[in-house]
Amino acid sequence: MRETIRQKPLVLLALLAILAMITGCKSSGTSAPSPSPGGTAPQTNATEDDIVATIEGSSFSRQQLIDRLLSTYGAHTLRSMMLLEAVKEEANSLGVEVTDAELEQELRQMKQGYESEEAFYREMEEQLGMNREEVLEDARYRLLLEKLSIRDVKVTPSEIDRYIDEHREDFVPRRQYRLSQIIVQTKGQAEDLLASLTKGADFAELARTYSVDEFTADEGGDAGWIEAGDPFTDPGIMQAATDMQVGDVTGPVKTDQGYAIVKLEGRSEIKTRSESEIRSAAERQIALGKAVPMKDFEQSLLDKYHAEVKDRILRP
Structure with missing residues (x-):
């Protein structure tokens, strides 16, 4: 049935552009308090310049929109920002990088199952709001994070042979x-x-x-x-x-x-992949299975680089 594509860190970071645009605009009047979890009450004391929407005589202010975006997406988005920085620092310190060939192979795999390259990018735009450049950068980030997480994991040739034998259906046309x-x-x-x-x-x-x-x-x-x-x-x-x-x-x-x-x-x-591609894919899956859970690895990077959220509202 329809495949659901998971939300990507760079998608959340797109909210920064929205917030930057909103907060960069001049606002006047009294700002509204943060919205309650049950909903957002229409604004009654915002000036005309501060109003971003109206309905049935009620208005919603720019500050209300900012508060709602921050309360709904702020903690997750901020964590993604810190993770991007932590991954970059760790990769630089260890000399780990994603080559153009690795990125191209990953993109080829992502595009499989789509009738054309245009159909793939159209689906990314419709489901995730990501353009081509954002898809590429997100794939590079995920590959880099994976490389770091499995860097010290050892996989033997016999383990690869066994995995391929047990998952033959994954490697046939x-x-x-x-x-x-x-x-x-x-x-x-x-x-x-x-x-x-x-x-x-x-x-x-x-x-x-x-x-x-x-x-x-x-x-x-x-x-x-x-x-x-x-x-x-x-x-x-x-x-x-x-x-x-x-x-x-x-x-x-x-x-x-x-x-x-x-x-x-x-x-x-x-289509069927080459023998070397099959073995590489099998090794990757085995290593990911042996490595610590990705969420735990991400947290270890945040801890290592002393990530700290100063604003209590943005703490997870």
């Missing part, structure tokens, strides 16, 4: 499909919707209106990238996907939920 679907209860409903699509109706709009699938209806039927043989995808839908060309719509397909109309949005194949 795999095909993925980007699917959209509309699930309805009767075959007649499905046929009617297919007729509407033939006349030019919008697939996403029909999915939002008629699909009974709780996971994809609100997304316009988008089921995300699905790997061939996915056990959570109806076999009939998966078989339909294998026989389609990108852009094709087919149905009705009988499923456990009813009847599906399926659209193939994209197709991608994760």
Whole structure:
């Protein structure tokens, strides 16, 4: 089903630009107190220059927005800032760096499963708000952090051999499909919707209106990238996907939920890596498994470089 991409430190740091822009603007009037956890009360005494939004005669001040951003994201963002600095200091002191070749290989792995490089960066922008340069810098940071965390971990050739043997399915070619679907209860409903699509109706709009699938209806039927043989995808839908060309719509397909109309949005194949790439990937996974948990390692770096949060509101 749809893959969720975890939030990255550099995404949180983007809030700094927002805060800098907001606090850099001239503000006047009495600042509002920090918002309570239960919500933000409209501002009643802010001057016109200090108001950033209004609704039904009530207004919200610039200071309220700053307070809410700080209370919601401040502690996490500040920790990410300190971690970036601690990682940089540790890497410089040990002479550890990420080469361009390592970064390029990491990006290749990240892009696998997307129909094109443009599709990958578009997904990063939509899900995380990261442009190409930010994706690159975030990947470099994560690789550097990993390198530091596993620097003293020893992995033997026999361990690598055993790992590859036990995880063969991770290193064979795999095909993925980007699917959209509309699930309805009767075959007649499905046929009617297919007729509407033939006349030019919008697939996403029909999915939002008629699909009974709780996971994809609100997304316009988008089921995300699905790997061939996915056990959570109806076999009939998966078989339909294998026989389609990108852009094709087919149905009705009988499923456990009813009847599906399926659209193939994209197709991608994760290719086999070279022997050296496979062994390198296996070594990396083994080392990460042996190393201390990443959260503990991060905290050790913060402690080593005497990280201290002075503002009690920003303490985790």
